[in-house]
Amino acid sequence: MVSTSNVFSSYSVNDLDAAQSFYGDVVGLEVDRTPMGLDLHLESGGHVFLYPKKAHVAASYTVLNFGVDDVEAAVDELVGKGVQFERYVGFDQDAKGISRSPDGPAIAWFKDPARNVLAILSNP
Template identity: 50%
Template sequence: MTAFGVDGAFSGFSVDDIDAARAFYADTLGLDVETNAMGFLEIRLASGGGILVYAKPDHVPAGFTILNFPVDDIDAAVDDLRGRGVETKIYSDDEFPSDERGIVRGEGRGPDIAWFRDPAGNVIAVLEA
């Protein structure tokens, strides 16, 4: 075991506009978002964990999926996201063959999944658990 514990560990990522991130994560996605004393966002998860979101002037969107949200019904989740104005078809069919809504069907090779971006360009996924 290492000298540090895992209790209280959390993840974090950067954005270029903290106000746009707050609006997206709280208002558009409906997540529990608080602003801490340093002006960073804290996304509270139902599991008890949290995610730190901080502004970075030279932010570059991550080239990978930064958050994965397991859902019971991928079709319903994608319909809900699209109803909230979130684009869920962000990759070409050459990269990830998908339906017109952006859902990639795992067909036994993995979960059904759809990706979308936050206002800073970071990639997020919903996947059927």
């Protein structure tokens, strides 16, 4: 049987140094460098592994979601650190790039240095 005691997600990046700086200094995660890549420690106790890939192709979908109590404050904080938020066709987004739908959480998308899509969204 498959064990679920150590489940984690992983995705590729094209520059470990840039990813370590971004996830550690900008996003504020604890980041450990390992011989094989980066281990991002999440406050929930989980972790995400980032590995280098020479032929990296950025994910065109959201690979990591950050649930927060105040989406607008989180967006403002990241913008203050130089993060640019994405705009997507079909989503009604405000001036800050936040989409507020009656059918779902407030959400705003941004990209890491490897162009993988990340999101800030309101906690349920």
